[in-house]
Amino acid sequence: MPTLTIDDQQVTVDQGTTILEAAKKLGIAIPHFCYHPRLTKVDACRMCLVEVKDAPKLVTSCSNAVRDNMVVFTGTPKVEEARKSILEFILINHPLDCPICDKAGECTLQDYYFRYSSQPSRFKDNKVEKHKVVDLGAKMVLDSERCVVCGRCVRFCREVVGEENLGIFNRGDHSEIGTYPGKKIEHNYQGNLVDVCPVGALTAKDFRFKCRSWLLCKADTICPGCSNGCNAVVHFTLRSFNGIKGQRVFRLTPRENNDVNKIWLCDVGRWGYSFVDSIDRLTTPALKKGEDFVKGDWDTALRETASGLKTVVERYGPSAVGVIPSPHLTNEDLYALKCLFSCVLKVANIDFKLPGLDKGEGDKLLLKADRHPNTRGAELLGLSGTGLSAEAMMEKVKTGEIRALYLAGSDPVKYIGEKAEEALSRAELLIFQGTNFSASCKLAHVILPGATFVEKEGTFTNYQGRLQKINKALEPLGEALADWEIFTRLGKRLGAYPSYRCAEEVFKDMAREVAPFNGLSYQKIGPQGIKIADSSQ
Amino acid sequence: MPEPILSRNFSKKNAHTLGVYIQGGGYEALKKALTEMKPEQIIQEVDKSGLKGRGGAGFPVGKKWSFIPKEAPKPKYLVINADEGEPGTYKDRPIMECDPHAVVEGAIITCFAVGIHWAGIYVRGEYVKSIERLEGAINEAYAKGYLGKNILETGFDLDMVVHRGAGAYICGEETGLLESFEGKKGQPRMKPPFPAIVGLFQGPTVINNVESIAAIPHIVKNGGEWFNGLGAPGIGGGVKLFPVSGHVKKPGVYELPMGTPLREIIYKHAGGIRGDKKLKAVIPGGASAPVLKPEEIDVPMEYANLAKIGSMMGSGAVIVMDEDTDLVKTLRVLMCFYAHESCGKCTPCREGTGWMAKIIKRIEKGEGESADLDTIVSIANGIRGRTLCPLGDAAVGPALSFVTKFRQEFEDYIKVGAG
Ligand SMILES: Cc1cc2nc3c(=O)[nH]c(=O)nc-3n(C[C@H](O)[C@H](O)[C@H](O)COP(=O)(O)O)c2cc1C
Ligand code: SF4
Ligand code: SF4
Ligand code: SF4
Numbered sequence: 001m002p003t004l005t006i007d008d009q010q011v012t013v014d015q016g017t018t019i020l021e022a023a024k025k026l027g028i029a030i031p032h033f034c035y036h037p038r039l040t041k042v043d044a045c046r047m048c049l050v051e052v053k054d055a056p057k058l059v060t061s062c063s064n065a066v067r068d069n070m071v072v073f074t075g076t077p078k079v080e081e082a083r084k085s086i087l088e089f090i091l092i093n094h095p096l097d098c099p100i101c102d103k104a105g106e107c108t109l110q111d112y113y114f115r116y117s118s119q120p121s122r123f124k125d126n127k128v129e130k131h132k133v134v135d136l137g138a139k140m141v142l143d144s145e146r147c148v149v150c151g152r153c154v155r156f157c158r159e160v161v162g163e164e165n166l167g168i169f170n171r172g173d174h175s176e177i178g179t180y181p182g183k184k185i186e187h188n189y190q191g192n193l194v195d196v197c198p199v200g201a202l203t204a205k206d207f208r209f210k211c212r213s214w215l216l217c218k219a220d221t222i223c224p225g226c227s228n229g230c231n232a233v234v235h236f237t238l239r240s241f242n243g244i245k246g247q248r249v250f251r252l253t254p255r256e257n258n259d260v261n262k263i264w265l266c267d268v269g270r271w272g273y274s275f276v277d278s279i280d281r282l283t284t285p286a287l288k289k290g291e292d293f294v295k296g297d298w299d300t301a302l303r304e305t306a307s308g309l310k311t312v313v314e315r316y317g318p319s320a321v322g323v324i325p326s327p328h329l330t331n332e333d334l335y336a337l338k339c340l341f342s343c344v345l346k347v348a349n350i351d352f353k354l355p356g357l358d359k360g361e362g363d364k365l366l367l368k369a370d371r372h373p374n375t376r377g378a379e380l381l382g383l384s385g386t387g388l389s390a391e392a393m394m395e396k397v398k399t400g401e402i403r404a405l406y407l408a409g410s411d412p413v414k415y416i417g418e419k420a421e422e423a424l425s426r427a428e429l430l431i432f433q434g435t436n437f438s439a440s441c442k443l444a445h446v447i448l449p450g451a452t453f454v455e456k457e458g459t460f461t462n463y464q465g466r467l468q469k470i471n472k473a474l475e476p477l478g479e480a481l482a483d484w485e486i487f488t489r490l491g492k493r494l495g496a497y498p499s500y501r502c503a504e505e506v507f508k509d510m511a512r513e514v515a516p517f518n519g520l521s522y523q524k525i526g527p528q529g530i531k532i533a534d535s536s537q
Numbered sequence: 538m539p540e541p542i543l544s545r546n547f548s549k550k551n552a553h554t555l556g557v558y559i560q561g562g563g564y565e566a567l568k569k570a571l572t573e574m575k576p577e578q579i580i581q582e583v584d585k586s587g588l589k590g591r592g593g594a595g596f597p598v599g600k601k602w603s604f605i606p607k608e609a610p611k612p613k614y615l616v617i618n619a620d621e622g623e624p625g626t627y628k629d630r631p632i633m634e635c636d637p638h639a640v641v642e643g644a645i646i647t648c649f650a651v652g653i654h655w656a657g658i659y660v661r662g663e664y665v666k667s668i669e670r671l672e673g674a675i676n677e678a679y680a681k682g683y684l685g686k687n688i689l690e691t692g693f694d695l696d697m698v699v700h701r702g703a704g705a706y707i708c709g710e711e712t713g714l715l716e717s718f719e720g721k722k723g724q725p726r727m728k729p730p731f732p733a734i735v736g737l738f739q740g741p742t743v744i745n746n747v748e749s750i751a752a753i754p755h756i757v758k759n760g761g762e763w764f765n766g767l768g769a770p771g772i773g774g775g776v777k778l779f780p781v782s783g784h785v786k787k788p789g790v791y792e793l794p795m796g797t798p799l800r801e802i803i804y805k806h807a808g809g810i811r812g813d814k815k816l817k818a819v820i821p822g823g824a825s826a827p828v829l830k831p832e833e834i835d836v837p838m839e840y841a842n843l844a845k846i847g848s849m850m851g852s853g854a855v856i857v858m859d860e861d862t863d864l865v866k867t868l869r870v871l872m873c874f875y876a877h878e879s880c881g882k883c884t885p886c887r888e889g890t891g892w893m894a895k896i897i898k899r900i901e902k903g904e905g906e907s908a909d910l911d912t913i914v915s916i917a918n919g920i921r922g923r924t925l926c927p928l929g930d931a932a933v934g935p936a937l938s939f940v941t942k943f944r945q946e947f948e949d950y951i952k953v954g955a956g
Contacts (some may be wrong), residue, residue, distance in 0.1 A: 042882045043883075046925070064725055082919075082923060085918075085919035085923075086919075089887075092888055092892055110555075123892065125892070125899060126895070128891065149881060151882075172879035172881050172887055173876070173879070173881065173887055173890075
C-alpha cells in the first residue's frame with residue numbers, strides 16, 4: 001500500500017487510489033466538476049489540478065493514481081492560479097443567472113467561484129448563445145448556457161441506467177448536451193441527472209422556480225416509495241416563503257448508502273412526496289352523519305371508535321373484528337397496532353397482505369414491485385397469517401360475520417375494487433385511519449387522521465431485512481397524529497395499554513418483545529441502518 | 538543529390554500499382570522480414586534506425602512497438618494515422634496516392650514484428666484519391682497473398698482495412714482517432730491507459746503515422762544503421778518529407794535528411810521567397826509550431842534543435858511568410874482554426890481557444906484594446922500544459938509566439954486599426 005504526503009500530511013491508501021480520493025481521506029477537498037465517485041473518470045474539466053513534486057506540469061488528481069513517496073501540494077500559488085484560470089474559462093460563456101437559477105446556493109460553480117476566484121471578468125466579447133429551456137423529457141429541463149460540459153449526465157445515463165440517449169453535440173465552445181434524434185429521456189432515474197449536474201443546467205420540473213435552496217431545511221429520511229428503502233433527505237420549509245400555499249415539502253434527494261441505493265433515487269420515489277401537502281390530506285377526525293362527514297375532535301372520534309369496537313367484541317367476540325394495516329406504516333405504528341388488537345382486544349383477524357400489494361412495476365436498479373417501505377417489517381411483526389386473510393375478511397364482512405373493520409392506512413378498494421367496495425359499505429363499523437382521502441376512506445364511519453412519513457419518527461424494514469430510521473421533520477398537518485399515538489390513545493380507552501409518549505418508547509418495547517428487534521435501539525440503527533433479518537422469499 | 542527513398546515513387550508512372558512497385562524492388566523487404574528475420578530483430582533494426590514518429594510527437598517508433606504486451610486478453614491492432622489535418626501538412630498524401638504499397642508493405646512488416654493480425658488505416662475524409670489508391674493496393678496485396686491468411690506461406694495472417702474519417706482535426710490525435718474508428722464522437726481519451734495497453738476496441742494498439750510506416754520497408758531492407766546514417770551528420774534519424782508552403786518560389790514536398798537547416802530548405806530547395814521579397818516569419822513544423830523570426834532559421838530541422846529555440850518539429854511542415862504578410866490576419870486564421878477544431882472536452886481548450894479567437898478577430902476589426910495582448914498571453918498560459926490532449930498546447934504555440942515575437946505589429950493594429 002503506497003504512502004504519500006499531501007500538504008505535509010502522510011496517508012497510506014490502497015494501490016490504485018487516486019490523488020483526489022487520497023486527499024479526501026485526509027479531509028482535503030480538491031475542487032472538481034467532471035469527477036463523480038460513482039461514474040467513470042474522464043479527466044475533462046481540469047479543475048482538480050494539483051502540484052506533484054518533480055512533475056513538470058500540474059496533474060489531474062481525479063485520474064492519477066498515487067505512488068509510494070509521492071509528494072502532493074493542493075494549495076500552492078501555481079495550483080491556485082490554475083483554479084482561477086479554469087473558473088475564468090468556464091465563466092466567460094456562462095450566463096449571470098444566479099438570481100433566478102434553481103441551483104443557486106448549492107451550485108458547485110458558484111461555490112468554487114466564491115472560494116477560489118472572486119475575480120471580476122476580463123471577458124469583453126459576446127458570449128456563445130446556446131439553447132435554453134430544452135425539454136429533455138417529462139421531468140427535466142436543460143439550460144445549455146449554464147452547462148459546464150462535465151459529461152456527468154451522459155455518463156450517468158450510459159453507465160448507471162444503461163441507456164444511450166444523451167450525448168454532447170457540436171465542438172469547442174459550442175458543445176451542448178442533447179438527446180439523440182428521436183430520443184427523449186424517459187427512464188425512472190431522471191432526478192439523479194439533476195443531482196449529478198454540478199450546476200443549474202439540468203433542473204427538475206417539479207422544483208423549478210418554487211423555492212430558493214437556502215430556505216430549505218433538511219432531515220434524513222427513507223423514501224417511502226417502495227420496499228427498497230432508499231436513503232433520502234427530505235427538503236422542507238417550516239413556513240411558506242414564496243406564495244406556494246401550503247407546500248412544505250419541496251423535494252427528496254438521495255443520501256448515500258452503498259448497501260441500499262448507492263447514491264441514487266428513482267423518480268417514482270423522489271417525486272412521490274406530493275401526498276404530504278396535498279388538498280386531500282385528512283387533517284381532522286371526522287364522523288359520518290348520513291351521507292356526509294362531520295368534523296369532530298379527537299375525544300369524540302376516539303370515544304366512538306373505542307365504544308364501537310368494545311360493543312362488537314363484547315357482543316360477538318373478537319372474531320367479529322377485522323384489521324387491515326398497511327405496510328407503509330412504521331414498525332412502531334404496526335407494533336402499537338398489534339398490542340392493541342392482538343393483546344388487548346384478542347383479535348386474530350389481522351392481515352396486511354391485500355392481494356396485489358406487490359404488483360407494481362419494478363426495475364433492475366432500485367424500484368421494487370412492492371410499493372411499500374415496510375412490508376418486511378410487517379412480516380417480521382407477524383401481521384399476517386394469525387387469522388383470516390384480508391381477502392377472506394372482505395367476504396366475512398359481506399356475510400356479516402365480521403362486523404367491525406379497522407383500516408389502518410390500507411385501502412382495500414384500491415386493490416380489490418368493487419368486491420371490497422361492496423363489503424366495506426356493508427360493515428357495521430368501518431374505521432379508517434390514514435393520511436389522505438381514498439375510496440375506502442369514503443365508506444368509513446369514523447376517520448382518524450394519521451401522520452405522513454415526514455411527520456413522525458419511526459423505522460422501516462426494507463426488503464433486504466435492513467432496519468432504517470425515518471425522522472420527524474414537520475409537525476403533522478392539522479390535527480393529524482402519528483399512528484402509534486392513535487393506537488396508544490385508543491388503547492387507554494380499551495384496557496391496560498402502555499402510555500407511550502414517543503415512538504422510541506414503542507421501539508424499546510418492540511426491541512424487548514419481538515425477536516429480530518432484540519437488543520436494538522435507535523442509536524444502534526445509525527444513519528445507514530442495520531440488517532436484522534433476511535429478505536423475504 | 539542522393540537517391541530519394543520515401544519519395545522515390547512520387548513521379549514514377551503507375552507506381553501505385555503492384556507490378557510497378559514490385560519492379561522497383563517492392564515487397565522484397567516483406568520477404569526478408571517474414572522469412573529471414575525474427576520479430577525482435579525487426580524491432581531492433583527499427584530502434585537502430587533512429588526513426589521517430591512522423592505524425593508530430595516524434596516518439597521513437599521501435600520503442601513504441603516494444604510497449605505492446607506479448608500476451609493480451611484482447612486482439613492487438615495496428616492503426617495507421619492518415620488523418621493529416623494539421624494546416625501546412627501534406628506529406629502523407631503523396632505517399633498514399635503515389636506509393637500506397639509502401640504503406641501496405643510497411644504495415645505488414647510492422648504487424649509481423651509486433652504480433653498483430655488486424656491493421657486499419659484511418660484516412661482523412663477529403664483524401665478521396667488516397668482512399669482509392671490504398672483500397673486498390675490492399676486488394677492487389679490480398680490477391681497476391683501478401684495480405685490474408687498464411688502470408689508467403691509463413692503461417693502469418695493479416696487483414697487490413699481502410700477507414701474514412703469525417704473531417705475533424707482532433708481525429709488525428711491518436712485517442713480521438715481510436716474513438717472515431719470505433720464509431721464514436723472523436724474526442725481524446727484519458728491517458729493512462731495508453732493505446733499500447735488499451736487501444737482500439739480495448740486491445741493493445743500501435744498507432745503510427747503514414748510516413749513512419751512507409752519508412753519501415755526501407756529500414757528492413759537496408760538496415761537500421763543505414764537509415765540512421767541518412768540524417769545530417771551528428772543528428773541522424775534518417776530522411777524525412779518536408780512539405781513547404783507559403784510565399785516560396787517552389788512550394789512542395791521535399792525529402793531531405795533529418796537536421797537539414799531550415800534556411801537551406803527555404804532558400805535552396807524551395808527556391809527562396811517569391812518575388813525575392815524579404816522573409817518575415819516561418820512556422821517550422823505545422824500550424825502548431827511556434828513561429829520563428831528570420832534570424833532563427835539557421836536551426837537544423839530536427840526535434841531537439843527546434844525545441845531548444847522554443848519551437849517544434851511537429852510534422853515538419855514549413856509555412857513561409859514574406860514581408861507583406863499581415864500577421865494579425867494570419868493569427869486570426871490560426872486561432873479560428875483551433876477554436877473551430879477544439880473538441881470541447883476539456884475546459885481550458887474549449888473556452889480558451891474560442892476566447893483567443895474572439896479577441897484577435899476584434900483586434901483585426903480595429904476594435905482592440907491595449908489590455909487585449911496581455912489577455913491573450915494569459916489565456917494561452919492558462920491553456921498551456923493543462924489540457925487533456927495536445928491540441929490545446931497546439932493553439933498556444935502560435936498565439937504566444939506571434940503576440941510576443943511580433944508584438945509591435947499587433948500593437949499598431951490596436952492603436953491605428955487595420956492595415
Ligand atoms: C490535435 C492533434 C492532431 C494530430 N493529427 C495527426 C495527424 O493528422 N496525423 C498523424 O499522423 N498524427 C497526428 N497527430 C499525432 C498523433 O496523436 C500520434 O502522435 C501519431 O499518430 C503517432 O504516430 P507516429 O508516432 O508515427 O508519429 C495529432 C496529434 C494531435 C494532438
Ligand atoms: S449554474 Fe450556478 S453559477 Fe450558473 S447561474 Fe446557476 S447558480 Fe449561478
Ligand atoms: S448538463 Fe450538467 S451534468 Fe450534464 S454536462 Fe452539463 S453541467 Fe454536466
Ligand atoms: S485540448 Fe482541446 S481538443 Fe484536446 S481534449 Fe481538450 S478540448 Fe479537446
